[in-house]
Structure formats: structure tokens, C-alpha cells
Amino acid sequence: MTAFLYYGVIFSFFFCLLALLGLTLRTFSFGNKKVRAAFRGDWKKGVVYAFGAGMMPWEKESVRQHLVTYFSGFIYHFGIFAGIFYLFLSLWAFSVPILIFKLIQILLLSGLVCGLGLLIKRSVYSSMRHISCPDDFVANILVDGFVFLALLDILFVGIQAYFWGMAIILFLYIPVGKIRHCLFFFYSRTLFGVFFGRRGVYPKERKTSRV
Amino acid sequence: MPEKSLNKDELLEKIDSLSSQDHEKILLTFKHSLTSEYAAFLNTCAHCGLCADSCHYYLTDKDPKSSPAYKLKQISKVFNSSFDLVGKRFPALVGAEKLSNKLIKEWVDTLFGRCSLCGRCTINCTMGINIPYLIRAARGALASVGIVPLGLQSTVNTAVNKGNNMGILKEDWLETVEWLEEELQQDVQNPEAKLPLDKLGARILYTINPREAMFFPLSITAAGKVFYAAKESWTFSSENYDVTNYGLYNGDDEAAGLLSSRLIDTMHALDCRELILAECGHGYNSNRWEAPEWLNRNYGNEVKSILQLIAGYIRDDRIKLDPSKNSEVVTLHDPCNLVRLGGLVEEQRFILRHCVDNFVEMTPNREKNYCCGGGGGQLSKTRFSERRIQAGRLKAEQIKATGAKIVATPCHNCIDQLMELNKHYKLDIEIKTVTEIVADALIISA
Structure with missing residues (x-):
């Protein structure tokens, strides 16, 4: 059973990677629009801004206005990454310093709390339900379950099979629904930086230009 | 803009009469406008809803339909059902929905009626999704079967057919320039002051919003006065002077490209070095940033706003x-x-x-x-x-x-x-x- 799950996790992980690669190829099959307009700013600086200051509360009004949601999302994602990290530790029985384990536990627990909070928010607010579809709930529940089982597996014995089983389901689901944004986030954010960078909007420069 | 003939039911009736062939045409046009960027954006939205409070529509009506994420979702429904494997196989799971007349009505209400393509949602989007450009692409798909609010479409049609969006006749334009030239001469107390027309080899070709000629002539005189003070070499065109481009708003790239090409081609025909755009937000975006892509030509730096020109005059002490x-x-x-x-x-x-x-x-x-x-x-x-x-x-x-x-x-x-x-x-x-x-x-x- 353990061997079956072990190979199941590895298989599902590679399936996930391949499926995401397929999605990437499908996306690029739509073709690219060649940018013809002469640049006014620096697109590279725009990209740096997009992944840096452009995501910070002092720059972004939506973050300032929704600090709890924004940081819940942040912590949630750290919890997920901690869960995946722990999954690979458990697959290959790597040992790590106890401090790292403690950190993983904290990230998993706080990630779980935040994930459940976001799920409740989506369920309770009419404005959120209007923009949601079943996938939004399924994805959240699957990820919460994965994080929860990772935490249990650290704390108790006899949980590993459930944890690995959940990991298989999660990896198989990632390319199906909204969790695919784990890949597209980086592309979209880069495009944001390029767009506003070349137009000279971001990063902000408080001076006039001759072009 | 003239709107007398706009009839709400007319548009809805037109939508009701759309056939499956029309739906296919909408999808085909939408697919044609999709790029890898747009496809990526449509795969990226996590429905976090943080964009809602950045939208002036949502902030003033608190209707969930005004949330940018909701508007984007209407487009994603069609994208998922037509171009995404999961959406085709499990539509209920990912909220995919085939294009229907009901959905087209929702597109008209949300994409035309609840969005000014201002882009404020984009800078506030966690993912950086360019929502207005996706909305424009969807508007363009609807335009391919004539589903555009009448006033908007008639503005585009007037510009395409008559050379400017107000349908100003050439003789009226020439008379207006002549009259305003006299006003300028009185204002600067110099009978030699000119509002030149079709002056070959002038350094700049200046454009206006036709509303200036119809309703705000003093803003034309104001520009003339600034050029006079700066001793600028400039000219109007007697034919192509309309800086506006409502093709940006109805999503029709072909019409938008045609309108922009008239200006840049006139600049070359008059042997001018710069195309100076009057104060017009969408005119600047259209002619400076979008037109090179609509027309598939490399240019941009020779297209400037009058603001850049005036800032230059001040820096160079010309005024x-x-x-x-x-x-x-x-x-x-x-x-x-x-x-x-x-x-x-x-x-x-x-x-x-x-x-x-x-x-x-x-x-x-x-x-x-x-x-x-x-x-x-x-x-x-x-x-x-x-x-x-x-x-x-x-x-x-x-x-x-x-x-x-x-x-x-x-x-x-x-x-x-x-x-x-x-x-x-x-x-x-x-x-x-x-x-x-x-x-x-x-x-x-x-």
C-alpha cells in the first residue's frame, strides 16, 4: 500500500507538471501579439516593479483596503508550499533540524486557518459567491485537506497514507481548476510589468520626458 | 454624441434574433483576438475579489455584477466552454457556459454597461490581469455581429464614413478655422497670426477632437495661441484632423486601425515630422500605443500629446x-x-x-x-x-x-x-x- 501511494504521489506530481506544460503550450498556441509601438519606459523595470513594490500595501490600494484577506492569502500560500516541502521530506525520509519542523508546523497551521477563513469568506459574502464557481470551493477544500493532513502527519503516526492519498488527488486536480494559477500567476504578473513598464507608467518616475 | 435613435428594446430584439451562425461568428472573432497573453489572463483569475473596490461602478452601486471579477467571469465562461479542455468536459465545475443569447445580453449589460475600460482594476489585481483589454476583445466579438449600443456604433460609423466623429463637413471645418483664425488675430493683436491648413513641410500636424470645432472652439484658439507664442511650425489638415477613435471602445480593430492610419498617413503626406494629439485620453492611447499594433507598423515616438509639446516649450523657455x-x-x-x-x-x-x-x-x-x-x-x-x-x-x-x-x-x-x-x-x-x-x-x- 505504501509503495503504491509512494509511486502514486510521484506519478501524480509528474502528471501535474506535464499537464501544466500542456496548458502552457495550449496557451502559447494562441500566438503572440507583436508590440509595435515605440517604448516610452523600461519594460524590465516594470517587471521588477510588478513582482516587488507593485504588490505592496503602500503601492496597491486593493491590498491596503483588504489587508486581512491579502495577508491571509499570503500565509495560506506559505502553508501550501510548506505542505509540499514536507511531502517531499516524507517521501524520501529526509531529516531536517527540529527548528525547520517547527517552522513547517507553524506555517501549516497558520496556512490552514487562513485557508479556512478564505473559504468562509467566499461562502458568506454575496459579492464573493457571485464571482465563484464550484471549482473555487473544491480547490480550497482540497488544499485545506492537504495542509491539514500534512500537519496531522507531523504530529501523529499512522496518517501518512491519508496524507499521500490527498497529495495524489491534489496533484491530479491542480491542472483542472483554478489552482493552475500557480503557473499563470508568474506569466500574468510579468505581462503586467511589461505593459506598464514599456508605457512608462511603472515604476513611477516623477519627471517629464521628451518622448 | 447623438443618441436620439437609441432604443433599448431594439438592441435586445437584435440579440434575440441572433442565430447559431452568429454565435459562431462571435466565437471566431473572439478566438482571432485571443493571444497567449489573453489566454493566460483567462487562466489566472483566482476569483479573490480584491479588484471589486477599485472599480468606480462597484463602489457606487455595490452590485456584484459591477465587480471586475464578475465581468471577467462572463468572458471566462465562454473561453472555458469553447477553448479549454476541462471547461468542455466539466462545464459545471469551472463555470463554463456556451455562448447563448442570454449570455450575450449579460455581456452587453456588464461589458458595455458597467465598464469604462479605465484599467483601475488591473493595477489593483493581485495577478495583474489586463481586464479592460479582455473586455475590449469581447466587445469586438459582439461588434462582429452588430451587437454594439447604437450610439457607440454610430459614432464609429460616422468617423469612418465622414472623416470625423461629429460628421462635420469639410466646408464647415474650413469656415470654422477661418473664423477662429480671426479670433486668434484679435487675441494676439497680430493680423499675421495663422491657423494654418495643409501647410506642407510644417514641423507638426495638429489634431483636434471634433467636439472642439462644434462646441468648444476656444480650445482650438487656445492651442493656436500657444503655437503662435512658441513660434511653432505647425498645421491642421483640412481632411483628417479627428484625434478620437471610438474603435478603441467598440473593439473593432479594423475600424480603429483605419481611423488612426488617416492621421499618421496625413502626417507623412504633409511631410510633417510629428503628429501632435489634442487633449484626448483615448485618442492618445489609440494613436500612440494601440495604432501601431492595429496597423502592424513600427512607430510611436513621432506621435505626441500636446502636453508633451507644451512641457517642452516651458523647459526650453519658448513660451x-x-x-x-x-x-x-x-x-x-x-x-x-x-x-x-x-x-x-x-x-x-x-x-x-x-x-x-x-x-x-x-x-x-x-x-x-x-x-x-x-x-x-x-x-x-x-x-x-x-x-x-x-x-x-x-x-x-x-x-x-x-x-x-x-x-x-x-x-x-x-x-x-x-x-x-x-x-x-x-x-x-x-x-x-x-x-x-x-x-x-x-x-x-x-
């Missing part, structure tokens, strides 16, 4: 200004297409600081400004005019908070909307273009 001539408190409204989407952020501030005594900023300002509600072709769509005025409430509150008596804005669409907001929200303000304020501050040497 003298007396700020005390504008002693009232002046604030500035940033047009979305010029600032957030166009990148012209500081020029208008630089100019105003040189020609008014008391300049105050709105909050928020620059690329974070609120749309006044007049963009996205909203001024031409009377079926949504109540929403437009409601969506402008934020702008009205911003203006009130500044205590300014004069609102400067480098965009004639914004001016029209601000004039309506002024009346509706009793702001008691005067609205001017930046060039008009510069002209008021000019010191004309003998």
Missing part, C-alpha cells in the same frame, strides 16, 4: 507664462487612457505648476485616479447614462474635497462627463483643458 493670470484654485483630473494606460503622468502637472497660482491634487491621483465615468464610450451609450452619472459620484466627491474652482483635464470626453457631474452633483466648478489654462497664462511679446 512665457504668468501664473498670477490663473489665480483660482485649480485641480487636475487624470484621464485614464492618457495617464494610467498612456503613461503621461507628470507633463500636465509640470505645465499647471507653471501657469496657475494654486494647484491642488485630487486624492487619489495620477495612475491611481478614479475614472470620471466618461470613458469606454459611455458618453455615447444613453441606455447606460444613469449608471454613468452614478459611477461619476466618486469623481464628484474627489473634486469637492479639493475645494477647487477650476478642474483642468486634458481630455474632451472627461470634460463632457465632468460637465454633467458638475450639474448633477452641484459642484459649481469650471472645467477647462490644460491648453486653455496655458493660453490664459501666456505672456505674448509684441
Whole structure:
């Protein structure tokens, strides 16, 4: 059973990677629009801004206005990454310093709390339900379950099979629904930086230009 | 924009009569406009909802349908059902929905009726999704079967067929220029002052918003006065002078490209070196940024806003200004297409600081400004005019908070909307273009 799950996790992980690669190829099959307009700013600086200051509360009004949601999302994602990290530790029985384990536990627990909070928010607010579809709930529940089982597996014995089983389901689901944004986030954010960078909007420069 | 013939039921009836072939045409046009960028955006939205409070429509009506994520979802439904494997196999799971007349009505209501393509949601989106460009692509798909609010489509048609969006006849334009030239001569007290037409080899070709010729002729004289003071070599075209491009708003790339090509081709035909765009937000975005892509030609730096030109005059000391001539408190409204989407952020501030005594900023300002509600072709769509005025409430509150008596804005669409907001929200303000304020501050040497 353990061997079956072990190979199941590895298989599902590679399936996930391949499926995401397929999605990437499908996306690029739509073709690219060649940018013809002469640049006014620096697109590279725009990209740096997009992944840096452009995501910070002092720059972004939506973050300032929704600090709890924004940081819940942040912590949630750290919890997920901690869960995946722990999954690979458990697959290959790597040992790590106890401090790292403690950190993983904290990230998993706080990630779980935040994930459940976001799920409740989506369920309770009419404005959120209007923009949601079943996938939004399924994805959240699957990820919460994965994080929860990772935490249990650290704390108790006899949980590993459930944890690995959940990991298989999660990896198989990632390319199906909204969790695919784990890949597209980086592309979209880069495009944001390029767009506003070349137009000279971001990063902000408080001076006039001759072009 | 003329709207007398707009009939709400007419558009809905037209949608009801759409056939499956029409649906296919919409899908084909939509697919044709999709790029890897747009496809990536449609795969990225995590429905976090953080964009909602950045939208002036949502903030003023609190209707979930006004949330940018909801608008994007209407497009994703079709994208997922037609171009995504999971959406095709498990539509209920990912909210995919085949294009239907019911969904097209929802597209019209949300994409035409609840969005001014201002891009404020994009800068506030966690993922950075360019929502207005996706909405424009969807609008273009609807335009392919004639599903566009009549006022918007007739504005495009008038511009395409008559050379300018107001349908001004050539003889009327020539007469207007002649009359305004006399006004300029009196103003600067020089009978040699000119508003040149079709002057070969002039350094710049200047364009206007046709509304200036019809309703705001003094803004044309103001530009002429600034050029006169700067001893600029410039000209109007007798044929192609319309800076506007409502093809940006109905999503029709072909019409949009045609309108922009007239200007850039006229610039070359008259052997001018620069195409100077009058104060027009979407005109700047269209002609400076989008047209090279619509036309598949490499250019851009020779296309400038008059704001850049005037800022240059001030830097190079080509014009003298007396700020005390504008002693009232002046604030500035940033047009979305010029600032957030166009990148012209500081020029208008630089100019105003040189020609008014008391300049105050709105909050928020620059690329974070609120749309006044007049963009996205909203001024031409009377079926949504109540929403437009409601969506402008934020702008009205911003203006009130500044205590300014004069609102400067480098965009004639914004001016029209601000004039309506002024009346509706009793702001008691005067609205001017930046060039008009510069002209008021000019010191004309003998």
C-alpha cells in the first residue's frame, strides 16, 4: 500500500507538471501579439516593479483596503508550499533540524486557518459567491485537506497514507481548476510589468520626458 | 454624441434574433483576438475579489455584477466552454457556459454597461490581469455581429464614413478655422497670426477632437495661441484632423486601425515630422500605443500629446507664462487612457505648476485616479447614462474635497462627463483643458 501511494504521489506530481506544460503550450498556441509601438519606459523595470513594490500595501490600494484577506492569502500560500516541502521530506525520509519542523508546523497551521477563513469568506459574502464557481470551493477544500493532513502527519503516526492519498488527488486536480494559477500567476504578473513598464507608467518616475 | 435613435428594446430584439451562425461568428472573432497573453489572463483569475473596490461602478452601486471579477467571469465562461479542455468536459465545475443569447445580453449589460475600460482594476489585481483589454476583445466579438449600443456604433460609423466623429463637413471645418483664425488675430493683436491648413513641410500636424470645432472652439484658439507664442511650425489638415477613435471602445480593430492610419498617413503626406494629439485620453492611447499594433507598423515616438509639446516649450523657455493670470484654485483630473494606460503622468502637472497660482491634487491621483465615468464610450451609450452619472459620484466627491474652482483635464470626453457631474452633483466648478489654462497664462511679446 505504501509503495503504491509512494509511486502514486510521484506519478501524480509528474502528471501535474506535464499537464501544466500542456496548458502552457495550449496557451502559447494562441500566438503572440507583436508590440509595435515605440517604448516610452523600461519594460524590465516594470517587471521588477510588478513582482516587488507593485504588490505592496503602500503601492496597491486593493491590498491596503483588504489587508486581512491579502495577508491571509499570503500565509495560506506559505502553508501550501510548506505542505509540499514536507511531502517531499516524507517521501524520501529526509531529516531536517527540529527548528525547520517547527517552522513547517507553524506555517501549516497558520496556512490552514487562513485557508479556512478564505473559504468562509467566499461562502458568506454575496459579492464573493457571485464571482465563484464550484471549482473555487473544491480547490480550497482540497488544499485545506492537504495542509491539514500534512500537519496531522507531523504530529501523529499512522496518517501518512491519508496524507499521500490527498497529495495524489491534489496533484491530479491542480491542472483542472483554478489552482493552475500557480503557473499563470508568474506569466500574468510579468505581462503586467511589461505593459506598464514599456508605457512608462511603472515604476513611477516623477519627471517629464521628451518622448 | 447623438443618441436620439437609441432604443433599448431594439438592441435586445437584435440579440434575440441572433442565430447559431452568429454565435459562431462571435466565437471566431473572439478566438482571432485571443493571444497567449489573453489566454493566460483567462487562466489566472483566482476569483479573490480584491479588484471589486477599485472599480468606480462597484463602489457606487455595490452590485456584484459591477465587480471586475464578475465581468471577467462572463468572458471566462465562454473561453472555458469553447477553448479549454476541462471547461468542455466539466462545464459545471469551472463555470463554463456556451455562448447563448442570454449570455450575450449579460455581456452587453456588464461589458458595455458597467465598464469604462479605465484599467483601475488591473493595477489593483493581485495577478495583474489586463481586464479592460479582455473586455475590449469581447466587445469586438459582439461588434462582429452588430451587437454594439447604437450610439457607440454610430459614432464609429460616422468617423469612418465622414472623416470625423461629429460628421462635420469639410466646408464647415474650413469656415470654422477661418473664423477662429480671426479670433486668434484679435487675441494676439497680430493680423499675421495663422491657423494654418495643409501647410506642407510644417514641423507638426495638429489634431483636434471634433467636439472642439462644434462646441468648444476656444480650445482650438487656445492651442493656436500657444503655437503662435512658441513660434511653432505647425498645421491642421483640412481632411483628417479627428484625434478620437471610438474603435478603441467598440473593439473593432479594423475600424480603429483605419481611423488612426488617416492621421499618421496625413502626417507623412504633409511631410510633417510629428503628429501632435489634442487633449484626448483615448485618442492618445489609440494613436500612440494601440495604432501601431492595429496597423502592424513600427512607430510611436513621432506621435505626441500636446502636453508633451507644451512641457517642452516651458523647459526650453519658448513660451512665457504668468501664473498670477490663473489665480483660482485649480485641480487636475487624470484621464485614464492618457495617464494610467498612456503613461503621461507628470507633463500636465509640470505645465499647471507653471501657469496657475494654486494647484491642488485630487486624492487619489495620477495612475491611481478614479475614472470620471466618461470613458469606454459611455458618453455615447444613453441606455447606460444613469449608471454613468452614478459611477461619476466618486469623481464628484474627489473634486469637492479639493475645494477647487477650476478642474483642468486634458481630455474632451472627461470634460463632457465632468460637465454633467458638475450639474448633477452641484459642484459649481469650471472645467477647462490644460491648453486653455496655458493660453490664459501666456505672456505674448509684441
